[in-house]
Amino acid sequence: MIDFILGHYVYWAIIALLIIGLYGMIFKNNLAKKLIGMTIFQVAIIMFYVASASKWAATVPVLDTALGAAEAAKYISPLQHCLMLTAIVVGVATSGVAFALVISIFRTYKTLTESVLLERMKSS
């Protein structure tokens, strides 16, 4: 039971982070705070992949001649790290577009709180 907990407590921590991110996106009234929730959600998924890639007593996936022949047990799995470079870049791109939209909204409606925004949208 102990090594089950030792092997899984990181996943539960990441699940908590995911729930916090989703909470921020759904319940926060301010658009900018929704973005913060979205970023937390994306970073939590990146952490999830990177956490799953690690192995006990294995080093960074850069070939080190001192370690001798390249065996799978000596290096952590490099595939997740490469996938997460893509996910980080997607997160940056989405945040950039989201901030462009937030500025465009603020320019037309002068507010970022959703309730006030919906009224102004209906009235105009």
Next chain:
Amino acid sequence: MIINNSPALAPLLLLAAAISIPVLALLSKRLAYLTAIATSLVATAVSVLNLWRVWESGPLRYHFGGWTPPIGIEYVVDPLSAFVALVVNAVALVVLWHAMGLADEEIAGRAVPYYSLVLLLLCGANGMILTGDLFNLYVFLEIFSLACYGLIGIGEKQAAVASFRYLIMGTVGASFYLLGLGFIYIVTGSLNMADLRNILPLVYGNPAITAGLTLIVVGMGIKMAIFPLHGWLPDAYTYAPSTTSALIAPLGTKVAAYVIIRVLFYVFDAGYVSGALPMTDFIAWLAAIGIIYGSVLAIAQNEMKRMLAYSSVAQIGYIGLGIGMANPFGFIGAVLHIVNHAFMKGTLFLVAANLRKNSGHSDIARLDAAYRKKLPWSMAAFTLAALSMIGLPPTAGFFSKWYLALAAVDKGNWVFLAVILVSSLLNAVYFFRILERVYLLPPPAGEKEGEGFPLKSKTGAGLGLGEEKWGLMIPACVLSFCLLLLGIGNAGIVKGVIQRIIPIGM
């Protein structure tokens, strides 16, 4: 060289053109549109070549970088993906052709980034349809979604808010997909669809697999705007500029529906998905509620684009129903409805764009017989598309509803059969309401023929009085004529393409 690289050629050409537009634009702004329409034409030709090659010699596999699948990424072109890619490129080509006549004011000053984004959107759609690797699908899903957020965001005043809501829900959907894929990768160790197909049956009992599948289906469900997850769709399609809504409405949700079909029936097998884990029944019941919900709300709308958006939610329900019933007829109905709805929604949104361009508004309450004289050909295209949405025999819409009804009978579920019939009735209500106004309601008394229109539409260049340039009218007629062709040639499509790819174990 062209022939054996043809599977990868469509997305790459679109990407090459999208990159070169900002550089070419330094020469002249006009080049942006010309490059866009030329590349879309070439992409359609390449997808025709792909379909012909698949017809001749069975599925094609294309390994990027020369690496075999579990190591590298591969493109798989089988009859389903070749056919859907051809439909997507053809509809996009006609909408782009229509965009020349429209020349929206929203796009006037910013043609260069606009048409570059349109090409990136098509590159994302083609990449998602053709890919055989689940993570590569996520990357192209993001290109497609980002282009959608950008193209919607420049419309009317409220467009930025609608695009922001679409962005938040879309990113949640894509992140769910990535999370689900993470669970599946940790348990199976492979990202390639064909490879996963062999590994998954050995690990079906694992809770991570069921949760991963649920997350992927919910994530793509948000992109597909199936009933409870469709919150973003009505605002996004209504406030977007006319060309964008005419481009995204036929493509956006259909590509996500294709991905769900691909994951549910080709990565996981149909037996597991509908048997041990009642995923497809859950989708079917949600879709049935969505059909009724969408149709009822479409009746309640006054603005045409918002009505078409809600009718899109209902039509997506048909595709969800076809997927949910998980039997051969349901599969044929779903794939056929993806094709039919792409053409139907394309025509309807092009006519709505003509209405907005010609008379400045598209409110149903202000339509009357004068509009039939103003836009005779557009209204004819609208009527044909409306008949196809309702499902009258010669048009294509009838056949997909026919196969869905057969699937409901085959499954023995009378509730779904009732839902299909009742919703056809509801479709008839909200379309005849418009047709009756346009064809029967005499214009208000004080107004002489063609006197009440804003000055700019008096140029009468088209056939009818005040009908704008040919460029607006012909694309709508071409798309609606395709509906007739699809209806008549339906047996060929079903036997030739869809019959060959019914998933095993259905």
Next chain:
Amino acid sequence: MLKYKYNPIILMVSRVVSPFIMLFALYVIFHGHYSPGGGFQGGTLLAASLLLIRLAAGSEIAQLQFRSVLGTPLGSLGVLIYFGAGFTALLFGGQFLNYGFLPVAGLTAAELRSLGILMVEIGVGLAVMAILVAIYDDLLEGYQDD
């Protein structure tokens, strides 16, 4: 509104530090083969050095360092370099992105691939730098108007 306040200390320090960040960024891009690094990390560092001057000296003066109108075209150029590397492999008979078919004489297949990876890293670094600075300029541009 974001009024630019002139501050000699910040200006002096950033003008001294920025070139060294750029140097380190180039090291990260080109050393991506042997140590953790590569196109993305290097490109972001390059963008950071440019943004440092934009923040410290205000965007009018920072035009001398990197004209903001260059943003999108340079980004397209970066992606074009990456696409070109893959397309030349296609033209010389291999599949797309198959660096084994690059037309460079005298190298074994593995060294050709290493060369292909280097070309790709340069394209990625250039594109990331140009686009991040372009996004910063547009966000500033959008906010300045009202």
Next chain:
Amino acid sequence: MKAVNHLLLIFFGALLIYASLGLPNRGDSEAVMHREKSPAGSPGASSYYIRNAYKDAQTPNMVTVILADYRGYDTLGEETVILTAGLICYLILRRNGTSSRRREETGEEGADAQI
């Protein structure tokens, strides 16, 4: 509506906890994804990369090899994602294509052209 959202959040958390029970212990190198052969006999991707990255591309940093060579098409897609974000910011925030600085530079005459 708030209650439904709370319920959704709790259901999402429960689904993830249930899923994490099925995952192998983090860090043991005998987990399915680290093995040389996948359960169905096809070569396991990540162990292939570790063993063959240097042999295939003369580059010690395996992540860069995967990024640019094995899964190079992913990175090209990623590049396109950045380019899309750049074009969108240009599209949404630039008023009809000319930046205000250019308007000031072109002085009065430029402003007339705008109106």
